[in-house]
Amino acid sequence: MPKEASSFINECNGLVHLSVTGVVGHAQMNKTVALIDKAAGLLWLAMLDDCEKIRPSNVLSRKIVKKSMSTFSFTIEAECSETWARAGVVTTPHGAIPTPIFMPVGTQATVKSVSPEELRAAGAAIILANTYHLMLRPGSGLIHEFGGLHNFMHWDGPILTDSGGFQVFSLGHLRKLSEEGAAFKSHLDGSPHLLTPESVMKIEYELGSDIVLPLDICAPYPSTAKEAQVAMERTHRWAERALETKPQYNPQQTLFGIVQGAFEPELRQESARFIGGLPFPGLSIGGLSVGEPKGMMWDLLRVTTPELPREKPRHLLGVGSPEDLVIGVGLGMDMFDCVLPTRVARHGGLFTRDGRISIKGARYRSMHDPVEDGCDCYTCRNYSAAYVHHLARTEEQLYYRLGSIHNIRFMLRLAAELRASIIAHTYPAFRDTFLERYVPASEQTREAQREKWKAARQQKV
Amino acid sequence: MPKEASSFINECNGLVHLSVTGVVGHAQMNKTVALIDKAAGLLWLAMLDDCEKIRPSNVLSRKIVKKSMSTFSFTIEAECSETWARAGVVTTPHGAIPTPIFMPVGTQATVKSVSPEELRAAGAAIILANTYHLMLRPGSGLIHEFGGLHNFMHWDGPILTDSGGFQVFSLGHLRKLSEEGAAFKSHLDGSPHLLTPESVMKIEYELGSDIVLPLDICAPYPSTAKEAQVAMERTHRWAERALETKPQYNPQQTLFGIVQGAFEPELRQESARFIGGLPFPGLSIGGLSVGEPKGMMWDLLRVTTPELPREKPRHLLGVGSPEDLVIGVGLGMDMFDCVLPTRVARHGGLFTRDGRISIKGARYRSMHDPVEDGCDCYTCRNYSAAYVHHLARTEEQLYYRLGSIHNIRFMLRLAAELRASIIAHTYPAFRDTFLERYVPASEQTREAQREKWKAARQQKV
Numbered sequence: 043m044p045k046e047a048s049s050f051i052n053e054c055n056g057l058v059h060l061s062v063t064g065v066v067g068h069a070q071m072n073k074t075v076a077l078i079d080k081a082a083g084l085l086w087l088a089m090l091d092d093c094e095k096i097r098p099s100n101v102l103s104r105k106i107v108k109k110s111m112s113t114f115s116f117t118i119e120a121e122c123s124e125t126w127a128r129a130g131v132v133t134t135p136h137g138a139i140p141t142p143i144f145m146p147v148g149t150q151a152t153v154k155s156v157s158p159e160e161l162r163a164a165g166a167a168i169i170l171a172n173t174y175h176l177m178l179r180p181g182s183g184l185i186h187e188f189g190g191l192h193n194f195m196h197w198d199g200p201i202l203t204d205s206g207g208f209q210v211f212s213l214g215h216l217r218k219l220s221e222e223g224a225a226f227k228s229h230l231d232g233s234p235h236l237l238t239p240e241s242v243m244k245i246e247y248e249l250g251s252d253i254v255l256p257l258d259i260c261a262p263y264p265s266t267a268k269e270a271q272v273a274m275e276r277t278h279r280w281a282e283r284a285l286e287t288k289p290q291y292n293p294q295q296t297l298f299g300i301v302q303g304a305f306e307p308e309l310r311q312e313s314a315r316f317i318g319g320l321p322f323p324g325l326s327i328g329g330l331s332v333g334e335p336k337g338m339m340w341d342l343l344r345v346t347t348p349e350l351p352r353e354k355p356r357h358l359l360g361v362g363s364p365e366d367l368v369i370g371v372g373l374g375m376d377m378f379d380c381v382l383p384t385r386v387a388r389h390g391g392l393f394t395r396d397g398r399i400s401i402k403g404a405r406y407r408s409m410h411d412p413v414e415d416g417c418d419c420y421t422c423r424n425y426s427a428a429y430v431h432h433l434a435r436t437e438e439q440l441y442y443r444l445g446s447i448h449n450i451r452f453m454l455r456l457a458a459e460l461r462a463s464i465i466a467h468t469y470p471a472f473r474d475t476f477l478e479r480y481v482p483a484s485e486q487t488r489e490a491q492r493e494k495w496k497a498a499r500q501q502k503v
Numbered sequence: 504m505p506k507e508a509s510s511f512i513n514e515c516n517g518l519v520h521l522s523v524t525g526v527v528g529h530a531q532m533n534k535t536v537a538l539i540d541k542a543a544g545l546l547w548l549a550m551l552d553d554c555e556k557i558r559p560s561n562v563l564s565r566k567i568v569k570k571s572m573s574t575f576s577f578t579i580e581a582e583c584s585e586t587w588a589r590a591g592v593v594t595t596p597h598g599a600i601p602t603p604i605f606m607p608v609g610t611q612a613t614v615k616s617v618s619p620e621e622l623r624a625a626g627a628a629i630i631l632a633n634t635y636h637l638m639l640r641p642g643s644g645l646i647h648e649f650g651g652l653h654n655f656m657h658w659d660g661p662i663l664t665d666s667g668g669f670q671v672f673s674l675g676h677l678r679k680l681s682e683e684g685a686a687f688k689s690h691l692d693g694s695p696h697l698l699t700p701e702s703v704m705k706i707e708y709e710l711g712s713d714i715v716l717p718l719d720i721c722a723p724y725p726s727t728a729k730e731a732q733v734a735m736e737r738t739h740r741w742a743e744r745a746l747e748t749k750p751q752y753n754p755q756q757t758l759f760g761i762v763q764g765a766f767e768p769e770l771r772q773e774s775a776r777f778i779g780g781l782p783f784p785g786l787s788i789g790g791l792s793v794g795e796p797k798g799m800m801w802d803l804l805r806v807t808t809p810e811l812p813r814e815k816p817r818h819l820l821g822v823g824s825p826e827d828l829v830i831g832v833g834l835g836m837d838m839f840d841c842v843l844p845t846r847v848a849r850h851g852g853l854f855t856r857d858g859r860i861s862i863k864g865a866r867y868r869s870m871h872d873p874v875e876d877g878c879d880c881y882t883c884r885n886y887s888a889a890y891v892h893h894l895a896r897t898e899e900q901l902y903y904r905l906g907s908i909h910n911i912r913f914m915l916r917l918a919a920e921l922r923a924s925i926i927a928h929t930y931p932a933f934r935d936t937f938l939e940r941y942v943p944a945s946e947q948t949r950e951a952q953r954e955k956w957k958a959a960r961q962q963k964v
Contacts, residue, residue, distance in 0.1 A: 151893065155900035180893045184869055188887065196885045408645055424657045426649065432612065432641045439616035442900055 114252075114296040114323055116355045120465045125473075126347050126374030129464040132168075132324075132355050134200040134252040135294045136192065139167045141355060142371045142460050144453040145202060145379035150175050151185070151195040154384055155442040156450065158197040163420060164447055165454035168200040168252075170379040173245055174209035177235075178228050182248035190250020202379070203251040205242050205300075207258045208328075208360070221276065223257065239283035247291035254295050255326055256284030261304040263333040270304030274313050277302045281317060298324040298357060305334055307345045314349035325350060326357040327375070331366075333492065335485075340369060347374035364393055364456055365482045368473050371460050383453050386491075387445035390434050393452040397481030401445065406431035419451035420444075575713075575757040575784055577816045581926045586934075587808050587835030590925040593629075593785070593816050595661040595713035596755045597653065600628045602816060603832045603921050605914040606663060606840040611636050612646070612656040615845055616903040617911065619658040624881060625908055626915035629661040629713075631840040634706055635670035638696070639689050643709035651711020663840070664712040666703050666761075668719050669789075669821070682737065684718065700744035708752035715756050716787055717745030722765040724794040731765030735774050738763045742778060759785040759818060766795055768806045775810035786811060787818040788836070792827075794953065796946075801830060808835035825854055825917055826943045829934050832921050844914050847952075848906035851895050854913040858942030862906065867892040880912035881905075 118130040132139040146153045146161060149172045153161060161169065171191055176182060188194040191201050210217050210224045217226035223238030239257045246254035257280050259273040281299055288297050299322035303309030318325060327346065330339045343358075350356060357377035358370050367378055383393070390402040394414040399406075401413065412422035413430055421430065421444040433441035456476075463472035483491075579591040593600040607614045607622060610633045614622055622630065632652055637643060649655040652662050671678050671685045678687035684699030700718045707715035718741050720734040742760055749758050760783035764770030779786060788807065791800045804819075811817060818838035819831050828839055844854070851863040855875040860867075862874065873883035874891055882891065882905040894902035917937075924933035944952075 150897045150899055151890075152899050152901045155904075157901065157904070179897060180868065180889070184889070187869065188871070188889065194887070194890055194893075196890070407641065408648065410649070426655070428641070428645070428649065429612075429655055429657070432655075436611045436640060438611055438613050439900060439903055440613045440618065443616075443618070443904075 112293050112296075114294075116324065116353065118353070120467075122372070122464055122467070122469045124470050125372040127371045127460075127464050127469045128374070128376065129461045130355065130376060132200075132377070134168075134296070136198060136200045136252050137167070139200055139377075140458070140461055141376040142367070142457050142464075143167055143377055144367060144383075144457045145170045145377060146384065146450050146453075147172070147379055147381045148195070148197075149381070150179070151191060153446070153450075154388070155439070155446050156384075158195065160420065160443075160447055161197070161450070162199070164451040165458065166199065166450065167454075168202060168377075169197060170202045170204065171195075171249070171251065172206070172209065173203045173242065173249065174206035176203075176249060177206060177245050178230055182245045186248035186250070190248075192250060200253070201249075201251040202253040202298075202357075202377075203246050203249050203255065204359070205255040205257045206237055206245070207242075208260050210237060211260050211262070219259070221279075223280075239280040240287045243284055243287045243291055243297075247295065250292075250295070252295060253324065254297050255300060256281050256297060258300040258302055258328055260329045260332065261302070263305065265304045267306050267309075270306050270309050273304065274302045274309050278313070278316050281320060281322075285320060285322070296323050298322055298326045300326045300328040300359070301346065301350075302329045303342075303346075304329055305338060305342065307342060310342050310346045311349045314346045318349065318351045318354070322354070324355040324357065326359045328359045330358065331361045331380075336366075340373065343370070343373040343375070350374070363482065364453065365477060365480055367453065367456055368460065368476050368480075371464075372469065372473055378457075383449035384446045387449040388442050389491075390445070391449075391483075392430075392445055393449050395476075395479055398483055401427065401431050401434050403431075413448055414452075417448065417451070418455070419448045421448040421451075573754050573757075575755075577785065577814065579814070581928075583833070583925055583930045584928070585931050586833040588832045588921075588925050588930045589835070589837065590922045591816065591837060593661075593838070595629075595757070597659060597661045597713050598628065600661055600838075601919070601922055602837040603828070603918050603925075604628055604838050605828060605844075605918045606631045606838060607845065607911050607914075608633070608840055608842045609656070609658075610842070611640070612652060614907070614911075615849070616900070616907050617845075619656065621881065621904075621908055622658070622911070623660070625912040626919065627660065627911065628915075629663060629838075630658060631663045631665065632656075632710070632712065633667070633670065634664045634703065634710065635667035637664075637710060638667060638706050639691055643706045647709035647711070651709075653711060661714070662710075662712040663714040663818075663838075664707050664710050664716065665820070666716040666718045667698055667706070668703075669721050671698060672721050672723070680720070682740075684741075700741040701748045704745055704748045704752055704758075708756065711753070711756070713756060714785065715758050716761060717742050717758060719761040719763055719789055721790045721793065722763070724766065726765045728767050728770075731767050731770055734765065735763045735770050739774070739777050742781060742783075746781060746783070757784050759783055759787045761787045761789040761820070762807065762811075763790045764803075764807075765790055766799060766803065768803060771803050771807045772810045775807045779810065779812045779815070783815070785816040785818065787820045789820045791819065792822045792841075797827075801834065804831070804834040804836070811835070824943065825914065826938060826941055828914065828917055829921065829937050829941075832925075833930065833934055839918075844910035845907045848910040849903050850952075851906070852910075852944075853891075853906055854910050856937075856940055859944055862888065862892050862895050864892075874909055875913075878909065878912070879916070880909045882909040882912075 113133055113135045115133045116130055118128050120129040122128065130141045132141055145168050146166055147170045151171055153169060176185060185191055185194050192198055207224065210226045213226050213229065216229065217224055223236055225234065225236045227234055237257055242257045258277045261270050261273040277300065284297060299317040299320055301313045301317045303313040330342065355376045356374060358375040360380055361370060361378055362380050363382055370378060386398065390400045391398045392401050392413050406427045409427035411427055412425065413427050414422055425444060430441065430444055433444065459472065460469065463469040574594055574596045576594045577591055579589050581590040583589065591602045593602055606629050607627055608631045612632055614630060637646060646652055646655050653659055668685065671687045674687055674690065677690065678685055684697055684702070686695065686697045688695055698718055703718045719738040722731050722734040738761065745758060760778040760781055762774045762778045764774040791803065816837045817835060819836040821841055822831060822839055823841050824843055831839060847859065851861050852859045853862050853874050867888045870888035872888055873886065874888050875883055886905060891902065891905055894905065920933065921930065924930040
């Protein structure tokens with residue numbers, strides 16, 4: 043091994059992030075070092091003792107961004123005395139996340155119509171990507187060749203990947219469930235695939251996300267108590283299998299546990315105790331917001347949260363709308379993700395403090411004001427509502443971007459305001475004031491949307 | 504009139520651009536002053552002698568950006584001794600344009616999928632917008648209320664608007680031509696409209712572009728010599744009517760003349776002499792690249808250019824591709840516009856020095872290099888070809904943006920390189936080297952595209 047490379051490597055302990063112009067790679071130093079040969083377009087995982095491929099010229103051009111064994115942590119900075127709301131910080135290899143936080147969803151390694159720089163400018167601290175979609179296209183192996191999702195999609199902040207389970211279960215007739223895992227046919231080309239708790243760990247390792255989720259079973263709404271129990275118990279066994287498999291992959295990735303239990307309060311409590319007791323550094327609450335009434339979801343959270351360990355961050359999977367964020371925080375949730383803000387934006391629905399407006403409406407045709415007065419997003423700072431209306435009506439692509447940026451910024455500003463209110467011990471008043479003013483979409487509107495999206499999903503997943 | 508407003512107004516000579524936070528207005532000071540009342544969302548055109556509506560608080564918050572009667576000029580900085588290529592600068596109220604230049608097309612007050620900031624970053628110095636589309640939606644009156652296109656679309660650089668004639672003529676059975684003008688039915692709602700040389704001047708005044716074009720007749724390919732002559736002669740009469748009408752509108756807008764003559768060399772020469780002899784500060788060559796063979800277009804330019812006055816900038820309407828730019832410059836053209844770079848990008852066609860590639864091709868699936876090695880565009884600086892390929896294959900909206908930015912930057916870098924080569928007296932060698940390496944799309948490919956786009960246009964114009 044060349045001397046310069048050797049001394050470089052000796053400086054590092056634990057995991058090293060190496061940055062080359064435009065490319066960032068990871069490696070665990072005790073075993074391997076990742077070398078990205080930009081000229082050859084290759085990612086090398088070279089054993090330390092057999093490191094002839096390390097060229098000093100490459101190594102010296104790199105910068106050590108971080109060193110440590112596991113950078114994941116969660117600290118609680120403030121707790122509400124009247125509710126279960128808390129403000130904290132989740133630390134990951136790609137940066138710190140102030141909580142409560144909303145995570146924009148980048149299903150196919152892109153948050154639809156928005157660039158990474160725009161996400162940053164909108165205040166995004168972490169994004170979510172979908173394992174199901176990425177394993178099929180372009181494939182997790184290919185993403186691994188590119189040094190993981192961060193490099194591949196040019197997003198250097200934290201990423202959480204789901205397990206693919208939710209998408210597989212919504213495939214219906216295309217999948218078959220067993221104790222081993224979930225077999226399914228690709229919605230793209232019909233090719234057969236098998237997701238197991240073990241294979242999902244490998245796929246998410248290849249994706250390189252900061253927070254990974256284990257394969258779970260999301261029971262449909264409605265489910266019988268028996269179906270709910272069977273699904274929950276298998277989810278628990280799969281959680282243990284995921285924990286057993288995880289150590290063979292990158293320790294810098296943090297595995298969250300998933301609490302299930304469908305719509306049965308006792309099962310939800312049992313799952314919270316079981317999953318909460320396993321050595322997961324964080325917890326996701328799964329299987330909610332899948333068609334049940336909103337009130338039922340909140341009731342289930344009310345019995346679940348007290349069973350969760352205080353010191354682990356809590357992620358409410360697939361939730362939600364602005365009002366969901368405000369209510370969910372008071373029920374002890376720290377992290378939220380949902381396609382809703384970007385999806386409704388694409389259909390013309392934009393968030394304001396007074397509720398969701400339809401920018402295609404005739405009243406915006408000649409409005410000089412921005413979409414929301416006082417909003418600090420790129421869209422509102424630079425364009426009139428009339429222009430956004432014009433773009434939406436003419437179905438111009440720039441509309442989808444401007445609408446998505448506005449809604450993402452709305453969610454992230456709301457999360458920041460929630461956090462500030464918790465720290466200032468004014469969360470209950472903030473929540474009440476927000477909910478008094480904000481008119482949520484009606485159950486009817488939401489039902490109509492769900493039907494439309496379901497129909498679209500049957501074709502495309 | 505309040506004293507502060509009066510002294511503010513007295514400082515200004517000729518035309519004033521007033522900038523309020525996020526809003527820019529124009530007014531000719533000798534007659535009127537434009538006041539934008541942001542709070543009320545109104546544009547006031549107040550006579551100087553009857554100026555009670557001017558509130559000092561508004562006026563004092565404004566900044567004088569420019570003052571003058573007419574800021575349009577064209578200076579030639581270098582000319583090629585072997586060809587007709589020249590390098591120059593066109594000056595407009597919204598900035599200077601180095602020529603030769605390529606103008607991205609923003610049909611509906613947006614260059615599809617690209618933001619104004621991204622256009623600037625890609626080197627855009629002027630963009631083109633389509634009068635036909637904008638008069639129908641959102642309407643030129645509405646755009647006028649917003650202080651013109653610049654304010655409306657958040658682009659503070661120069662804008663050229665066409666006359667709407669080309670779109671009207673391509674409507675076919677939906678329009679009726681007379682000496683008065685062109686009557687047509689909107690492709691959106693069937694509503695009847697009449698474009699005359701006079702009404703087009705008013706519409707373009709309302710749009711507020713820097714360079715405006717007069718109504719002309721674009722003869723289809725093929726046309727008989729008689730049809731070509733009739734169309735050209737009417738275009739000439741309409742040019743004179745436009746010149747008569749123009750002075751009643753904003754003198755800061757510059758009216759170019761349009762040379763026609765279809766595919767008849769003698770008519771092209773006659774039109775060049777006639778239009779070139781009228782007091783137009785610049786000239787557009789219309790009616791080319793409408794389906795005739797490329798060779799025919801170049802032959803027609805070869806006989807046209809010598810008849811054009813040297814001192815006026817020359818705009819080749821609706822052209823073209825990278826190779827068109829390189830060849831057209833040598834035939835004396837200064838300005839080019841075309842939807843091609845953005846349209847082919849949306850279909851997966853990206854420009855490189857070696858020709859157009861299809862990014863959807865399997866060979867890009869795992870390519871670590873950018874789309875074009877050494878390209879300085881946002882896309883190539885930040886993403887691998889594999890990622891762009893992935894976005895294109897999954898039809899993600901970010902693809903359309905990344906592809907469009909690449910092609911726009913390619914065209915603008917090419918224009919800058921052409922300009923530098925003219926100044927360095929190496930244009931002929933630059934042209935030959937470029938054309939030797941660049942493989943243009945085959946006539947067959949272009950024909951297939953034309954058919955596809957024509958079919959799409961029949962539905963959408």
